Amino acid sequence: MNVLRYRVAAIIITIKTKMVIMNTNGIKFLVYGLGVILCCFSSCRDSEENGDMEEEMELGPSILGDVDFVSGVRFFDPIGVPITEWRTANDKSIQGTLYPNPAVDQIILSHPDTIIAIWFVDAVCGADSTYANFESIMDTVSFTREEVDDISVLKLTSEVPVAPNLGLSLTSLDVGLYKVFWQLDDGTIEWQNVYKGSNPELSDAQSALNTSCQ
Numbered sequence: 001m002n003v004l005r006y007r008v009a010a011i012i013i014t015i016k017t018k019m020v021i022m023n024t025n026g027i028k029f030l031v032y033g034l035g036v037i038l039c040c041f042s043s044c045r046d047s048e049e050n051g052d053m054e055e056e057m058e059l060g061p062s063i064l065g066d067v068d069f070v071s072g073v074r075f076f077d078p079i080g081v082p083i084t085e086w087r088t089a090n091d092k093s094i095q096g097t098l099y100p101n102p103a104v105d106q107i108i109l110s111h112p113d114t115i116i117a118i119w120f121v122d123a124v125c126g127a128d129s130t131y132a133n134f135e136s137i138m139d140t141v142s143f144t145r146e147e148v149d150d151i152s153v154l155k156l157t158s159e160v161p162v163a164p165n166l167g168l169s170l171t172s173l174d175v176g177l178y179k180v181f182w183q184l185d186d187g188t189i190e191w192q193n194v195y196k197g198s199n200p201e202l203s204d205a206q207s208a209l210n211t212s213c214q
Contacts, residue, residue, distance in 0.1 A: 064090050064131060065141045068151060070123040070177055070193045071131070073209065075202055076101045080110055086206055087128055087213075090138060093190040098180055102197040102205035107180075109166040114185040117145070118168065119152035123177040123193065125213035143189055148181045170196050177209070 063069050072087030076099035096111035109115065131137065149155065154173060175198050181191040195205045 063126075064134075064137050066124075067143050067147050068121050068123050068179060070125045070179055071129070073177070073193045073195055073205075074101065075205070078200075080108070083202060086209055088131070088134060089193050090134075090141075091192045092138060092141065093192050096182065096190055096192065098192045098194055100200060101192075102195045102200060102202065103170055104197060104200055105169065105171050107168050107170055107194065107196075109168060109180075109182060110164060111166075111182070111184075112164060115166060115182050116157070116185050117183040118156040118166075119148045119181045120154035120173060121148065121152050121179045121181065123179040125177060125209070127214055143181070143191075145183060145189065148189065152181075153178075175208075177212070 064071060070090065072085060072089035074085045074089045074091060075083040076097060077083055078100045080097050080099040095113070096109060098107050098109050100107065109118065156168070173196055175196055178194045178196060179191055180194050181189055183189050195209065197205050197208065
């Protein structure tokens with residue numbers, strides 16, 4: 001009788017042990033499964049964030065498309081010869097040039113085509129930045145006459161003389177950074193960034209830009 005009881009007890013212990021092992025494995029499997037799900041979720045999220053970052057790097061910051069934003073300035077001497085470039089200018093001019101730049105009281109717009117309108121816009125700038133795919137972004141940037149007209153501080157339209165070199169007075173403008181737009185007779189709008197200083201010294205213009213564009 002005692003032997004039978006021992007055998008029954010042994011069987012019960014064995015069954016309970018197997019159940020514990022099964023439960024333990026089940027818990028381990030459940031924990032493992034949850035871990036896999038969390039890892040997949042985390043990986044997907046990281047991939048999505050990395051994809052967003054890559055897309056941002058490919059497309060570049062939208063600020064380059066702001067009508068009043070200036071990322072840099074190209075400087076020209078009094079006869080229109082390029083001197084140097086402060087940062088990377090987001091100009092968009094095929095054949096036109098504004099010079100001298102920096103300017104003081106007058107600036108000349110040289111262009112082979114007929115100009116029907118010119119606008120000066122108070123410009124804003126920020127800290128020096130490196131823009132991914134800068135040229136590709138600038139190829140897509142364009143502005144309408146209405147966008148430019150709405151925020152211009154100086155506008156010349158029907159009174160613009162037709163000539164290869166147009167002398168433009170800056171005496172009514174304060175010292176500072178400007179984005180100058182012009183419209184051709186075919187409707188195309190181009191622009192160039194210009195700095196008006198209190199003197200024509202290039203070093204003074206660069207110093208002022210470094211101070212104000214931080």
